[in-house]
Amino acid sequence: MPKLLIVEDNRQIVEVLKKYLIHADYEVNAVYDGKEALASFERQRYDLILLDIMLPELDGYAVCRKIRETSTVPIIMITAKSEDADRILGLEIGADDYIVKPFSTKEVVARVNALLRRVQFEKAGTDRRISYEDIRIDIETKEVAAAGSKLALTKKEFDLLLLFVQFPKKVFTRENLLDSVWGVDYFGDARTVDSHIKRLRAKLKNSDSVCHIQTIWGAGYAFEVTT
Template identity: 50%
Template sequence: MKKILIADDNRQITDILKQYAEDEGFTVYTAYNGRETYDLFTQHDFAMILLDVMMPEMDGFTVCRKIRETSMVPIIMVTARGEDYERIMGLEIGADDYIVKPFAPIEVMARIKAILRRIDRKFDAKLNEQARDFDNLSVNLDTFSATIADIPVPLTKKEIEILYILMEYPNKVFTRDNLLDHVWGYEYYGDTRTVDSHIKRLRAKLEEYDHPHWNITTVWGMGYKFEVKK
């Protein structure tokens, strides 16, 4: 059975979600503060972490940052309704998805299963070629790493996946929906603003390095492409 961790200081929420997750066949661990969440993460191999933003002792953002120092385990952040900065911050520091309170437990289960199915499909594909290189840029999906002129570029998992997809088809325009399908999966419930936010942060990071022969450009009214300059 796959193990998931549900972290929220509201015991009513954790109890309900635990019951739903166990009914789906998961082995469920629960945590009620950030420190307990991180301690459990270090002790178990979780397939998924559902992480509330507002928790005592250590908030969800801090926990997510600490986890991302050593692991790419899928993380869904739970944010407050109307707090857009929480969703943006969660994606910025490496969360895979977010869900807004109040929510229906069945929706949470759908999000969890969608992400796990996408990961399973990628694993089953067993692609021989997991690296892309162009000019001074290298991206590797096996290690989730990127370099420009052999200098490591600190990108999140999603930023690396976006860059990899764009590099795979130079000068091809990807619509926002295309990128949602390729990177987040067909079952993703979010909207295209998620793509725009990730592209904006990705470009800001890449602009810190010299790359005169390529760039990620916006094709107005259509989407984005990895532009190769002659």
């Protein structure tokens, strides 16, 4: 389970973010000033940091600079500052993304998902191949094999399978999948996820793969090994 650190002095915002991120299957810690952030970062390994700029003790810029001296951990800055110069400064000192208050909590979760997925791509190696059990995915060529058989997938089917392979056993709601694969700006029917899952599931079963997309009733979908 990916571990996130929220650095934000507004405790109400922290509680809302924690609720949504925990629901999205992230482990979440929170601190409320810049010095606490650096101390927590020294004690534990985090997969991503959500970092406010206007903080007590040390501001977010100072925290980001200090972290970047030793780590490439993904950082999303969250702030009330909306000027282009402030955004550019945040990115120039090492932030990976930037969200301006007031924000949609759904958008924050989607950006966390997208940034962690991008990090997974980068860690896959120069040939950009990812595998899980008998699934083999070449990100560069978009070729997919399951149980030794090539799969002919549409772009959305490919993106869905790639997401599942990167996070096996993680339960995704329809909204998670829409945000991650179709994008936060997509306003179509959530049932489009079901139709794409149905086609992808059929192709995996036809390949005799040990991996299948399971329906988690009342929750969503998960990628699991079946016997």
